[in-house]
Amino acid sequence: MVASLSGAQIRQTFLDFYAAKGHKILPSASLVPEDPTVLLTIAGMLPFKPIFLGQREAEVSRATTSQKCIRTNDIENVGKTARHHTYFEMLGNFSFGDYFKEEAIAWAWELSTEVYKLPPERLIPSVFSEDDEAFAIWRDKIGIPEHRIQRMGAEDNFWASGPTGPCGPCSELYYDFHPEKGDEKIDLEDDSRFIEYYNLVFMEYNRDSDGKLSPLKNKNIDTGMGLERMAQILQGVPNNYETDLIFPIIEAAAQIAGIKYQKAKAKTKISLKVIGDHVRSVVQMIADGITASNVGRGYVLRRLIRRVVRHGQLVGIDGAFITQVAETAIASLEVAYPEVREREKSSKLSWSGKNRNS
Ligand code: SER
Numbered sequence: 001m002v003a004s005l006s007g008a009q010i011r012q013t014f015l016d017f018y019a020a021k022g023h024k025i026l027p028s029a030s031l032v033p034e035d036p037t038v039l040l041t042i043a044g045m046l047p048f049k050p051i052f053l054g055q056r057e058a059e060v061s062r063a064t065t066s067q068k069c070i071r072t073n074d075i076e077n078v079g080k081t082a083r084h085h086t087y088f089e090m091l092g093n094f095s096f097g098d099y100f101k102e103e104a105i106a107w108a109w110e111l112s113t114e115v116y117k118l119p120p121e122r123l124i125p126s127v128f129s130e131d132d133e134a135f136a137i138w139r140d141k142i143g144i145p146e147h148r149i150q151r152m153g154a155e156d157n158f159w160a161s162g163p164t165g166p167c168g169p170c171s172e173l174y175y176d177f178h179p180e181k182g183d184e185k186i187d188l189e190d191d192s193r194f195i196e197y198y199n200l201v202f203m204e205y206n207r208d209s210d211g212k213l214s215p216l217k218n219k220n221i222d223t224g225m226g227l228e229r230m231a232q233i234l235q236g237v238p239n240n241y242e243t244d245l246i247f248p249i250i251e252a253a254a255q256i257a258g259i260k261y262q263k264a265k266a267k268t269k270i271s272l273k274v275i276g277d278h279v280r281s282v283v284q285m286i287a288d289g290i291t292a293s294n295v296g297r298g299y300v301l302r303r304l305i306r307r308v309v310r311h312g313q314l315v316g317i318d319g320a321f322i323t324q325v326a327e328t329a330i331a332s333l334e335v336a337y338p339e340v341r342e343r344e345k346s347s348k349l350s351w352s353g354k355n356r357n358s
Contacts, residue, residue, distance in 0.1 A: 003117045007231045007245035008335045010116075011066050014091040014225065017111050018064035023093055028067045028337060031288040032297065037162055039297050040070040040285075044092030045161060045201070045222040051096050052166040052203055054217040058096035066091050066227070066336055068284050072300055075307075079273035082232070082239035083195065086304065087281035089227040089336075097218030101171075104200045104221045105137045108173060112198070116234060122176045126150040126188060128157040128169035134202070138171070150188055159201045159222075166203050166216060173198040175233050197233060198225040241273040245332065250276040252328040257315040264315075271311035275325065278304045278311075282322070283329045287343040 005013065015025045029047035031040050038046070044067035050056035067090045077084035095104070105125075112118045125144060127134040129151040138144045160167035174194045181193060188194050203220040205213040231243035241250060247261075253275045254261045261272055285301045292302040305322070312321055334341040 001117065002119075002234050002236075003115070005116070005231075005234050007227060007243060007332075010230050010234060011089065011091060011227055011336055013115060014111070015064050015066060017115055018062075018093045018107070021062070021093075021107060023062040023064040024060040026063050026065050028065060031068055031070055031284055032290065037165075039300065040072075041067065042069055042071050043067070043161060044069070044090040044224050045094070045166075045203070048094055048096070048222070049161060049166060052216060052218075052220050052222070053206060061096050061098035063094045063096075064092065065094075068337065070281055070285070070300075072303075075303075078277050079241070079270040082191065083226075083229060085228065085240065085277050087277060087284060091225040091227055091230075093221065093223050095221035097220060100219045100221060101134055101200075101202055102137055102141065104202070104223065105134065105171065106141060108198055108200055108223070109142050112173060116230065118175060118233065122179050124148055124150060124174045124176060124186060124188065124194065126152045126157055126172045126174065128171070129153055131157075131169045131171070131202075134169070134171045148183060148186070150186060152188070156188075159199065160207060164207050164209050166220075166222075167205050167207050167213070168201055168203040168220075168222075170199055170201040172196050172200070195229055195233065196226075197229045199223060239273075241276055246273075246276040246280070248332060249279050249325050249328045252325045253312065253315065253317070253321070256321050256324060257312075257317045259315065268315050271314045274311045275308055275315075278308045279322065279325050279329045280333065282308065283326050283333060283340060284337070286347070287337070287340045 019025050029041060033041045033046055035046055035049055044065055051058045069090050070087055072086050074084045075086055078086060112123060113120050125138045127149060135149055138149050139146055157170050159170040174188055174196050176194055178193045201222040203222045204216055206216050207213055228240040228243060228245055231245055232240045235243050237243055250261055250272045253272055281304050290297050290301050292298055292305060308322055330340050330344055
């Protein structure tokens with residue numbers, strides 16, 4: 001039996017596990033990145049990029065975070081697939097020139113099987129095709145039968161934060177929803193069978209603008225576990241949206257529309273899922289000081305708000321409803337990100353202040 005945990009417990013369990021392994025728990029960085037190459041924080045490693053590149057000294061050699069992230073490259077798939085999101089949280093453990101592949105793999109396995117209690121026979125690791133060292137660790141130290149360790153090409157198992165910058169081979173952990181299908185034909189691209197939930201990046205290169213790789217000053221570890229994905233696995237629900245991290249927002253929207261999610265048509269369910277996803281983005285972006293506009297980050301926010309309004313209309317909601325569903329999102333997010341509630345209060349104060357003055 002897997003551990004039965006709420007989203008908040010999964011997050012805290014991850015941080016506590018790595019704190020016990022000597023990692024400092026650091027707060028999530030803002031969604032507005034210092035890094036000028038991206039509009040929004042897209043991964044847990046982003047705040048640490050200058051450390052990986054040797055441009056900034058690390059204050060600690062091991063850190064763990066729950067990082068709020070937004071990626072909008074798959075926005076059209078949100079609600080249509082089981083696990084595409086704009087807003088998601090990445091749980092990460094990081095080594096800045098301290099431990100490397102052996103510990104990263106051993107701890108990912110220990111956390112997965114002993115703490116979250118995922119059955120080992122349901123877990124499949126992948127490695128970069130040329131990474132014999134990671135392959136050997138999975139086989140010899142962890143004891144995974146060779147035929148279950150999947151070698152994959154650079155498009156899947158060589159991770160980089162962008163066209164240039166820190167990068168390295170990675171090893172991913174997949175959960176098998178259908179182990180009864182056997183070991184003969186393991187196709188990790190089959191997302192009705194497998195879900196990738198943990199990516200261990202062995203961050204040891206810098207890629208320059210000519211595509212040339214050179215070794216970084218240190219060998220580092222950058223990992224990312226998808227909180228929503230782990231919640232789907234542990235909560236035994238058919239998609240990320242029906243986890244306790246997002247479903248209350250969906251139910252709040254359905255209630256305003258006077259409908260029931262479980263009885264709704266497929267198209268209506270998609271709209272409710274879009275609302276559930278986008279409202280979390282909107283809340284976190286506004287809490288981090290972004291305002292709607294027609295350029296840059298502000299445009300992303302405006303687009304998300306417009307999509308929430310449109311999908312609200314599609315499910316039959318008349319009139320304004322975002323603040324109501326936002327309250328449900330804030331109540332869930334404030335557990336890990338207290339700034340969301342604090343800034344909700346201060347924005348209300350400044351709002352009423354503005355009204356008084358006008
Ligand atoms: N940076 C890697 C990712 O985003 C692991 O954290 O998947």
